[in-house]
Amino acid sequence: MKHATRKWTILLAATVLAAGLTACGKSSEDSQGAVPSASPNPSASASPSASANPSLSPSAAEETAADSSPAPAQGNAAEADLPAAKELSLTLEGNAEKKTANLAEGPGYALYVFDIFSFDSKLGLLTMNVDKNYYAKIEKLPDGYKLDEIKKAAEDKLSKVGDVRELKDAEINPSLGGAALLLFGSNDKLTQEVIVKEVGGTGYRIEVNMPSGEPSEGFGPHLFAMLATLSNLPA
Numbered sequence: 001m002k003h004a005t006r007k008w009t010i011l012l013a014a015t016v017l018a019a020g021l022t023a024c025g026k027s028s029e030d031s032q033g034a035v036p037s038a039s040p041n042p043s044a045s046a047s048p049s050a051s052a053n054p055s056l057s058p059s060a061a062e063e064t065a066a067d068s069s070p071a072p073a074q075g076n077a078a079e080a081d082l083p084a085a086k087e088l089s090l091t092l093e094g095n096a097e098k099k100t101a102n103l104a105e106g107p108g109y110a111l112y113v114f115d116i117f118s119f120d121s122k123l124g125l126l127t128m129n130v131d132k133n134y135y136a137k138i139e140k141l142p143d144g145y146k147l148d149e150i151k152k153a154a155e156d157k158l159s160k161v162g163d164v165r166e167l168k169d170a171e172i173n174p175s176l177g178g179a180a181l182l183l184f185g186s187n188d189k190l191t192q193e194v195i196v197k198e199v200g201g202t203g204y205r206i207e208v209n210m211p212s213g214e215p216s217e218g219f220g221p222h223l224f225a226m227l228a229t230l231s232n233l234p235a
């Protein structure tokens with residue numbers, strides 16, 4: 001009798017265990033199957049309404065994802081291809097630092113701008129918030145531009161400020177990321193520069209205005225770090 005009771009007890013326990021494993025397996029299969037059904041389209045995973053809210057059931061998430069359209073890029077392709085913010089390296093008073101800059105768009109280009117600057121996208125004008133006399137104006141050059149003509153015009157303009165000097169490759173601050181031309185004229189009150197920078201075969205002419213004063217210590221390093229991020233946008 002004891003032997004029969006023990007046999008039935010073992011059989012009952014095995015039946016309960018098997019039922020539990022079957023239930024767990026079914027639950028696992030159900031949860032794995034819910035992932036693709038919630039986002040059958042790869043773009044659905046990028047939809048905040050479909051995935052950001054954990055309270056949505058798989059069926060609700062599927063409906064929301066199906067009804068949602070991809071958000072259009074703001075301004076141009078830069079929003080889709082470039083991050084909204086980027087950490088840039090610069091040297092201030094001899095110390096290497098990293099600071100966050102935010103994406104901005106001008107006519108046909110994008111760059112990253114520090115929060116101590118303002119950017120007028122229509123004019124392509126970067127100005128230092130503490131003093132608007134510290135600025136850089138960015139102009140996208142047409143295809144086939146003549147560097148010699150730009151150099152001659154820049155020399156005439158800068159000669160009104162002071163003696164004009166051209167910096168060669170080895171003299172140009174590497175934080176600018178290279179330049180096809182860098183001319184400057186200066187006196188004891190003001191320095192002006194004309195820079196031609198090429199990005200992917202496209203030229204940019206940049207006019208820099210920097211008075212002599214305390215902000216000039218931070219203006220140059222910040223400006224060159226921002227200009228190094230110039231990138232072309234599709235027409």
